[in-house]
Amino acid sequence: MKKKLKNIWLWLDDRGGFSDLIKPLKTHLVPPGSTWNYVWGSATLFCLIIQVITGIALGFLYQPSADVAYQSLQYIENQAFMGSFIRGMHNWGASGMVFLMGMHMIRVYINAAYKYPREMSWITGVVLMAITIVMAFTGQLLRWDNNGVWSAVVAAEQMGRIPLIGDSLAYFLLGGDTINGETLNRFFAMHVFLFPALLFLMVIYHLYLVFKNGISEPPKVGRLVDPKTYKKWYEDMLLKKGVPFFPDAIWRDAVFSALVLVVIVCLAWFVGAPALSDAPDLTNVNANPKPDWYFTWIFALFALMPMQIESYVMFLGPLIGVILIFSIPFLSKGGERSPLRRPWAIAGVIFIVLTISSLWYVGVQEPWSPRFDAKPLSEYTTVPNASPEVKKGIELFNTVGCIYCHSIGDDGGIRGPNLSDVQNRLTREQMVIRIVNGAENMPAYGGSLSKEELDAIVSFLETQYKTPNKGN
């Protein structure tokens, strides 16, 4: 029996060539010391596998049609067996992929693994990143809730800033002059067919390059990369000290991927995918479209940028960014790879990470966004025993929108300055001038408030929050 099975296997392997298929893995040598720092790329690939599988699963449940997509998502989320878990996994798998890809890129940059002869690995990596970002964004729109459709509008508007062809690109993206029945199909086709196809081609090529050029050896201070001698040196080094990729290196990838899986499963199970907002409806203006976390920092950038340069930044920023990233392997070709000898590279990474993190932080806070749901001030908490005029001022402060952007105490928005002690900073006169004329980020109320209303608001601002003994 055992012999028979063995014979069957031998036949299959001889004709099917299975051993030959994985032979390259077993014979492929990698430099010694490729340790835990080398797992980021494979973990990113692992996330892609999760995305493919959960994506196919979602494909069995999702209806890519403008009129019912939202209902099918409700079904996935609330009724389908394990539906919300699958959606959660797809969501966190995407997050994981973006995050791990970022780590992979930082690792490669810090160790200068992009230098000769691995320039193309860097370039294809950047292309892969671009495709991944497109996948993340198109996927987010397939949620097709109210925030989703409004995000599509915002994306189209950003395209619109590209000179000359901006409008056409925007309408091309939407599949028409407005959001319409074809918009969703278009994003669906891109997310499920077009970009995955490109992604797979690029991944295969990226992996092929890893095999062709070999994994970069851990850098050592003082060991320079010289394009003339590097390849030969690398081969000799492998022959002398190399270890087989399978299993000497791949076991770490397996362990780390399993860890990633555990984290993603936990997040999917306990946190889940973002809640769906209202049904898609462009006549429902109570939407506050916000992108998923990996775009929050770009979103913040758009809010904070001065209006005069914004259009240029929106278009030139990504362009210059892409050119810069692509040119990295050509700007620093050979030479030192060790991060210890490339302080500027480290400084650059730290700078970019800090910038993105702080933008991300304000993006989550959204200080620029008016708080439409701010709790109205009440006269009792704000100014006890207020005069009728002050009462009217409080009332107006709530109704004419001051409170959306200004706080009194802890209540109200944070776009404008907190006005709790404005009476100590500005005279009555100055307050009137500011309210009537507005400022760069404050509308002028001169046209809409009557003289009495203005007086009432200023009286309130003057009396509020004085110390109790003074107020009485």
Next chain:
Amino acid sequence: MMACNCEDQQTEEDFKKAVDRRGFLTKITIAIGGFIGTVLAFPLITSMLDPVTRKKSVNWREIGDVNEFKENEIKMVSFENASPYEWSGKIAYSAAYIRREENNKFTAFSVNCAHLGCPVRWEADAELFMCPCHGGVYYKDGSRAAGPPPRGLYTYPIRIVNNQVEIETEALPITNISS
């Protein structure tokens, strides 16, 4: 000896022929590949360009009786876009803010913020349009009041026919780099 020579000559000639042949076959294969690629690209491109090539109409849509709009007030209306698909559902509708002034003067503002297209809200008591996304603010006449928008709100063409207010469907306004 002779035969050997002949053979040698022949081989050389054959070789040259074979090389020529190979060059020719290479060219032919590339050309055929290009042809196949072009033919196959065709359906992909035409389907992607369907929104451009399909027939479109410009439409005036009734949005209500003149009396439904009060003077000096702003009211939100919704109307069907031009040439919707049958499966568009609710998404085929857009909204606009209609402002009526004295002397039957009507203005229709797009609800899309001129910054990045988010939906602006009309705050009646404040008499301001406010954008939730990045804090853009507009006055009741649509002009920019504060925040990142580089210009005022966009407007739709509007007219009155037989006491009915009508609005012309238009493309989603896109703010250009030159705005």
